[in-house]
Amino acid sequence: NAGVTQTPKFQVLKTGQSMTLQCAQDMNHEYMSWYRQDPGMGLRLIHYSVGAGITDQGEVPNGYNVSRSTTEDFPLRLLSAAPSQTSVYFCASSYNPTTTGNNEQFFGPGTRLTVL
């Protein structure tokens, strides 16, 4: 049981480049989410999904796209990277909190992204 995995761990991009951050979980969790962590601001929700084929925006969705074709995977796409997207990105998963009442989130190890 690997839990939540993220790749890559580190990435450097140039402004305007695109890339996909990968996230996978093997706990059969319905709920998956992406956060960014910036100094002094905690974690802010980018996008989330409550199941395959269903995604929704969080607090800071601009500049990011997501899709959820399977229960296991929830990739985050940056279409045209900007220096303001330099951050640490975390993927998380949990059981669907609206059906189970248990919404403890399990986090991946994070991806440190630098945009030059």
Place this chain on the structure above:
Amino acid sequence: AQTVTQSQPEMSVQEAETVTLSCTYDTSESDYYLFWYKQPPSRQMILVIRQEAYKQQNATENRFSVNFQKAAKSFSLKISDSQLGDAAMYFCALTYGQNFVFGPGTRLSVLP
């Protein structure tokens, strides 16, 4: 809007002593959960303790306990018998339904 505030950006404690980290929140929801997460230098987010808002009894996990004051919207974390391994960033989080809101964090140093 739901908000979480941690008014102490940094705290320090002597090894074996007790320290309390503060957290206040604001929500109009009646059914919610509160969490404390620990983030050591490894960057991994680790759940420390959880409190259901409908429970009056304060949660306890070994050396970690909370003081949950629902009317005051306060959720502080007490760490007893502090250990060097407790040094980390600590985040308070509020969750209701599918929404998670994190505070800005408190960096805890443990002095030998």
